[in-house]
Amino acid sequence: xxxxxxxxxxxxxxxxxxxxxxxxxxxxxxxxxxxxxxxxxxxxxxxxxxxxxxxxxxxxxxxxxxxxxxxxxxxxxxxxxxxxxxxxxxxxxxxxxxxxxxxxxxxxxxxxxxxxxxxxxxxxxxxxxxxxxxxxxxxxxxxxxxxxxxxxxxxxxxxxxxxxxxxxxxxxxxxxxxxxxxxxxxxxxxxxxxxxxxxxxxxxxxxxxxxxxxxxxxxxxxxxxxxxxxxxxxxxxxxxxxxxxxxxxxxxxxxxxxxxxxxxxxxxxxxxxxxxxxxxxxxxxxxxxxxxxxxxxxxxxxxxxxxxxxxxxxxxxxxxxxxxxxxxxxxxxxxxxxxxxxxxxxxxxxxxxxxxxxxxxxxxxxxxxxxxxxxxxxxxxxxxx
Amino acid sequence: xxxxxxxxxxxxxxxxxxxxxxxxxxxxxxxxxxxxxxxxxxxxxxxxxxxxxxxxxxxxxxxxxxxxxxxxxxxxxxxxxxxxxxxxxxxxxxxxxxxxxxxxxxxxxxxxxxxxxxxxxxxxxxxxxxxxxxxxxxxxxxxxxxxxxxxxxxxxxxxxxxxxxxxxxxxxxxxxxxxxxxxxxxxxxxxxxxxxxxxxxxxxxxxxxxxxxxxxxxxxxxxxxxxxxxxxxxxxxxxxxxxxxxxxxxxxxxxxxxxxxxxxxxxxxxxxxxxxxxxxxxxxxxxxxxx
Numbered sequence: 001x002x003x004x005x006x007x008x009x010x011x012x013x014x015x016x017x018x019x020x021x022x023x024x025x026x027x028x029x030x031x032x033x034x035x036x037x038x039x040x041x042x043x044x045x046x047x048x049x050x051x052x053x054x055x056x057x058x059x060x061x062x063x064x065x066x067x068x069x070x071x072x073x074x075x076x077x078x079x080x081x082x083x084x085x086x087x088x089x090x091x092x093x094x095x096x097x098x099x100x101x102x103x104x105x106x107x108x109x110x111x112x113x114x115x116x117x118x119x120x121x122x123x124x125x126x127x128x129x130x131x132x133x134x135x136x137x138x139x140x141x142x143x144x145x146x147x148x149x150x151x152x153x154x155x156x157x158x159x160x161x162x163x164x165x166x167x168x169x170x171x172x173x174x175x176x177x178x179x180x181x182x183x184x185x186x187x188x189x190x191x192x193x194x195x196x197x198x199x200x201x202x203x204x205x206x207x208x209x210x211x212x213x214x215x216x217x218x219x220x221x222x223x224x225x226x227x228x229x230x231x232x233x234x235x236x237x238x239x240x241x242x243x244x245x246x247x248x249x250x251x252x253x254x255x256x257x258x259x260x261x262x263x264x265x266x267x268x269x270x271x272x273x274x275x276x277x278x279x280x281x282x283x284x285x286x287x288x289x290x291x292x293x294x295x296x297x298x299x300x301x302x303x304x305x306x307x308x309x310x311x312x313x314x315x316x317x318x319x320x321x322x323x324x325x326x327x328x329x330x331x332x333x334x335x336x337x338x339x340x341x342x343x344x345x346x347x348x349x350x351x352x353x354x355x356x357x358x359x360x361x362x363x364x365x366x367x368x369x370x371x372x373x374x375x376x377x378x379x380x381x382x383x384x385x
Numbered sequence: 386x387x388x389x390x391x392x393x394x395x396x397x398x399x400x401x402x403x404x405x406x407x408x409x410x411x412x413x414x415x416x417x418x419x420x421x422x423x424x425x426x427x428x429x430x431x432x433x434x435x436x437x438x439x440x441x442x443x444x445x446x447x448x449x450x451x452x453x454x455x456x457x458x459x460x461x462x463x464x465x466x467x468x469x470x471x472x473x474x475x476x477x478x479x480x481x482x483x484x485x486x487x488x489x490x491x492x493x494x495x496x497x498x499x500x501x502x503x504x505x506x507x508x509x510x511x512x513x514x515x516x517x518x519x520x521x522x523x524x525x526x527x528x529x530x531x532x533x534x535x536x537x538x539x540x541x542x543x544x545x546x547x548x549x550x551x552x553x554x555x556x557x558x559x560x561x562x563x564x565x566x567x568x569x570x571x572x573x574x575x576x577x578x579x580x581x582x583x584x585x586x587x588x589x590x591x592x593x594x595x596x597x598x599x600x601x602x603x604x605x606x607x608x609x610x611x612x613x614x615x616x617x618x619x620x621x622x623x624x625x626x627x628x629x630x631x632x633x634x635x636x637x638x639x640x641x642x643x644x645x646x647x648x649x650x651x652x653x654x655x656x657x658x659x660x661x662x663x664x665x666x667x668x669x670x671x672x673x674x675x676x
Contacts, residue, residue, distance in 0.1 A: 006668070031673035032476050034468075053659045056668035058475050063501040067468035070461060074441070074472025077459065078480065079674030082472070100462050201675055227457045227473070228437045228480050234403075234452060236460035245406060246452060246460075 003027045003160075003196035006055050015188045017155040017181040018043035021111055022051065023188070024159025025083050027196050030109070031057030032080035034071035036064055036090060039123045040179040041113035044085040065090035069097035073106045077227050077235065081163060081201075083109035087179075088117045091130055092137070098172055099138035102260060103237045105214070105222065107166035107201070109159070111175040113182040114341075116367035126179035127367025128290055129342035134174050135319050141257050143264035145271055146174040146319040148289040152186045158316070164199035165271060169263055170221050176318060178341065180291040180370060208232065214256075215242040220263035264320055272325070273316035279329055282311030284384050287326075287350055288339040289315035291370055296339050299376035308384050318346060326353035335359035335383035339376050341367050359383050398425035401435065403455045410449060414600075414608020416567025416593025417447055417514050421454070423570050424485075424512065427577035438481045441470040443490035445521045446595075447514040450485040464495030467502045470509045476673040478652060481581070482508075488515040488529040492548055496528070503557035505651040506585045512577070513550065513588065516595040517632075524598030531634045535602045549631035554588045555644050561587035562627065562644035567594060568615035569640060576642060585650040592638060603634075 007026035015023070022044045025033070031052065035045035049059040057080070062068040065086055072082035086094060091112045101108055114130050116122030134146050145165050147158040155177060162173040204211055204223035208230040216222045222242075225231035234244040239256055241247040264271070275293075279285060284303075288296040293314045303310045313329065313336075315322070326349075330336070335358050338347040347362045354360055363371065363379045402425070411417050428435060435456060442451035444463035451458040457480075461469045466484045474482045484491075491499050491513050502509065518536060519525040525538040526545060534543045551562045561583045565573040573591060580587040594600055594611035605611065615638065622630075623641040630639040649657070659667045 029675050031670070031675065032472065034472060053663055054666050054668055056670040057673045058655070060471070060475060062468060062471075063497050066465060067471075067498050067501070070465045071468045071472035071475075073461075074459070074469035074474075075476035075673065076472075078473040078476030079672060080476040081675045082476070082673075096462055097465075227439060227477060230436050232455050232457060234458050234460070236452065237462060238460065245403075 001198055001200050003193040003198045004029060005193040008190060008193040008196060010190050010192050013188045013190065014185055015152050016043065016183050016185045017149065017152040017177055018113065018183065019047050020152040020155040020188045021159045021175060021177065022047040023190060024156040025109070025163065026051060026055060027156070027190065028160045028163035029081045029198055030083050030163065031055070032072065032075040032082040033084060034060050034062050034068040034075070034082070035085055036062055036068050038087045038090045040115055040182050041085045041087045041111065043182070044111060065093035066097065069094035069110070070100065072108050073097065073101055073104070076106050076108050079226060083111060085111040085113070087113050087115050088121060088130060089119065091133065095137040098144070099140060099142065100237050101172040102138070102142040102144070104235050105170040106172070107170050109162045109166055109173050109175065111159070111177065114176065114178040122368050124179065125368045126291060126370065127341045128178055128292065129345065129367055131176065131318055131340070131342065131345040134176060141261055143261050144172060144174060144319050145169065145264065145317065146176050147273070148176050148315055148318050149181055150290050150293045150314070151181065152184065152188045155181060156188050156190060160196060160198070164197065167199040167201055168221070169267065169271070170202065170224070171264065176290065178291050212242045213244040214240065216259060216263070219267060220259050268320040271317060271320055272322045274322055274325065275312070275314040275316060277312040279311035279313065281309055283309045283334045284337060284380050285311040285313050285329055285333050286337045286339065286376065286380065287313045287315070289318060289346065292339050292341055295371045295373055296376050298373035299380060302373060302377050303380045308380065310380060315346065321349045321353070323349070323353040326350060327355065330354040330357040333358055335361060337361050337363060337376060337379045337383060339363045339371055341365070341370070397429060398422055401425040401428060401455055403453055406453055409453055411446060412597045414594055414596035414611070415446070416516070416591065417450065419567045419570060420512065420514055420573065420591045420593065421450060423574040424577055426574040427581065430574065431578040431581045433481065433581055437479055438483065439473060441466045441473065441482060441484045443486040443495060445487040445490045445519070446516070447485060447487035448490060464490055464493070465498065466490065467495060467498040467509070467511070471502055471507050474507060474509055475652065478672065482510070484509055484511045486513065488513055488517065488550070489519045489527045492550065493528045500553070500557040503554055503559045503586045506558055506560065506648050508584050508650045508652065509586060510580050511586070511588045513590050514593050515550065515590050516593045516599060518595050518599045520595045520598050524602060531632055533634055547632070549627065550590045551630050551643050552627040555627045558586065558648065559588045559644060560585035560646050560648050563642040564590040564592070564630065564640050566592040566615040566619055566638060566640060568612050568619065572640070579642070579645070585648055
């Protein structure tokens with residue numbers, strides 16, 4: 001279906017990434033947000049607080065991030081599309097409710113505008129150091145979907161995608177921005193509502209009494225009941241059967257958790273997004289994501305000018321990680337240069353997928369500024385030798 | 386003969402329970418099930434539209450209530466039932482949202498959420514079963530445990546000062562505050578009916594025995610002995626000042642309705658402010674629901 005016109009600010013705008021993200025949420029149909037102030041993400045909900053009363057919806061400022069990250073889940077079960085927005089320390093507080101959203105298959109979106117950590121770290125400066133936390137930060141086994149915009153335009157586009165994936169796969173979806181992407185201002189084109197694809201909630205058509213709340217479809221995802229319509233649904237964070245009733249046996253644990261993991265893993269080819277350029281015939285592939293991909297582009301251009309055969313691979317979904325694609329490229333190139341604003345996170349996934357078939361060179365630092373293109377270029381020159 | 390069939394066929398509260406999940410996990414003598422019985426009777430007597438009733442629980446013995454009531458029910462994370470309920474109610478205001486949880490869940494790990502929901506006057510009803518202890522995890526000290534009580538984490542007796550729940554909740558802004566014990570089943574059911582009629586953050590504390598962990602460790606007998614104790618030491622004082630109703634190990638238990646007042650609820654406050662500021666640009670919605 002198409003976006004509801006009320007939420008779509010069609011036109012060409014000059015927006016920063018935080019504001020563009022908010023417009024993406026509104027275009028995707030988000031009518032509820034709960035948030036807690038934290039730099040450098042607050043502008044997203046500030047804009048939502050200003051815009052949503054004129055569209056029809058609610059923003060509430062909660063007492064902390066624990067509250068924000070579960071209030072949105074209450075809103076989802078109340079029938080809304082909902083999201084919350086945060087940065088490092090707040091993201092740490094939200095970890096328990098990532099698990100709740102996974103376990104209860106609550107479609108919701110978390111935006112993390114990454115800053116330098118650990119702890120209070122660098123509140124106003126960028127990092128890409130929550131990339132493993134988003135994947136592993138809550139306890140237990142699970143899979144998530146995480147998207148990495150590299151421009152305000154993509155903050156709009158990928159926030160829409162995040163809501164669509166959340167509804168399609170009934171899981172929490174993450175928009176992993178960073179301080180620079182969040183605060184940089186560029187041209188953002190918002191299409192007409194009929195040009196924006198929006199995934200509707202998978203409401204069941206089975207009447208109450210016959211409906212099993214957690215009985216999956218062929219894609220391993222169950223349809224959702226509406227609250228207040230007589231379904232008397234039970235939603236619990238405990239291990240549960242297809243009725244939603246607690247069943248804390250090893251057999252049920254394995255069946256449920258395996259399905260929650262498989263519904264992402266087995267649909268990974270439909271979920272994974274990336275951008276590639278001149279991979280065929282390349283000696284070296286530069287892999288990056290988010291703001292770092294903008295800097296890496298400069299390094300790639302400089303290397304190409306020197307006559308080197310350099311390809312570009314940009315992760316758009318960090319999770320699920322495109323491991324098959326990376327393994328395939330690894331057989332054809334000499335080396336990967338992996339650039340990210342941390343001390344080595346996604347590079348571990350690259351190494352795992354490459355499995356020794358090519359050299360993997362990491363270029364990173366602990367955050368606070370973007371890379372210098374020269375540092376990435378230097379790595380390209382070294383591995384190309 | 387047909388009369389006899391009528392008499393034995395149905396317990397009127399069964400319709401509110403997931404009978405396929407019975408027997409429940411609560412211990413003999415525990416007051417949680419007793420409170421659920423009062424709750425069911427309140428639903429019947431107040432003629433509540435149960436289709437729009439949603440129960441939200443946190444974690445712990447009382448947290449399991451959500452699993453036994455045959456309603457839309459949400460068993461959330463420890464301490465966070467209230468913010469979940471806040472999102473549920475604001476996104477879908479037609480729902481009648483009841484939070485049913487324990488003292489540790491609502492006042493320790495969830496204490497911050499509780500006072501803020503009361504401050505905002507979100508239209509949710511909170512039933513707090515207070516067994517004065519963390520029961521599910523084995524009888525540790527709670528923020529409600531009175532002084533000089535033996536718990537698994539205070540084996541030589543408690544010395545942490547405890548919360549007086551009605552005093553705290555009134556100060557935070559609740560429009561309705563009452564306390565009963567598991568002995569006062571009819572008064573509790575009546576109080577629950579009153580709570581359903583209120584708009585805004587409403588709170589009922591229900592003192593419940595935990596014979597397994599509280600009464601046993603403190604040599605206070607079993608569930609029946611606790612009922613006798615409640616009967617003996619409870620004093621109905623409607624309108625009592627909440628500052629005067631703190632609980633001690635063996636002193637008076639002041640019960641009754643302490644607070645019943647009117648304040649605009651969160652949604653009305655939001656609506657009035659937005660309408661005043663935005664005028665015709667304000668798009669008022671019945672619900673935030675998506676297609």
